[in-house]
Amino acid sequence: MDNLTERLYKLGISVEKFEEKTSSHQKLLLDHVEKSDEARMHLKDDIQRQIKLITDKMGKINEANSNMPKLSTPFSHIRSPVKPKQELTNPFITDLSHQDNNQVLMKEAPQSK
Structure with missing residues (x-):
């Protein structure tokens, strides 16, 4: 008797x-491999279809x-009004270097006579 038989x-x-059990297991494995190959082919076809659609x-x-x-x-289709330089400067702002928390030093407004 060989070792396996013993x-x-x-x-x-x-x-x-x-032998009967191993044969049935082999058949199950082969079926599984065939189904896996078939599923892989379907997946490959689906991927190729999606690639073609994209x-x-x-x-x-x-x-x-x-x-x-x-x-x-x-952005040349967007038009924004361009202000002249005079409108961009505020005559009441004297010094921005001492600006703190968005506060600026202001001159007094000229009094109309």
């Missing part, structure tokens, strides 16, 4: 029963972008 005999398992959408977006009118500069 161990099976000690466990009370016949060689035939052991690629098609990106193509449509790129086409739409190429048909858009070109702007001369970024």
Whole structure:
């Protein structure tokens, strides 16, 4: 008797029963591998379909972008009023170097005569 047969005999398992069990386990494993391969192929197909959909959408977006009118500069479509320099300076502010917590030193407003 070989070593495996002796161990099976000690466990009370016949060689035939052991071969039958291992054969059924092999079949289950093969079935599992086949199902895994099949699932992998379906997943691969799904991924390829999604990639194609995304690629098609990106193509449509790129086409739409190429048909858009070109702007001369970024944000040139936004118009903001430009104030003259006189309006930007406040004649009442004398010194900003001593500014603390958004407080500024102010001159007295000129008195109208």
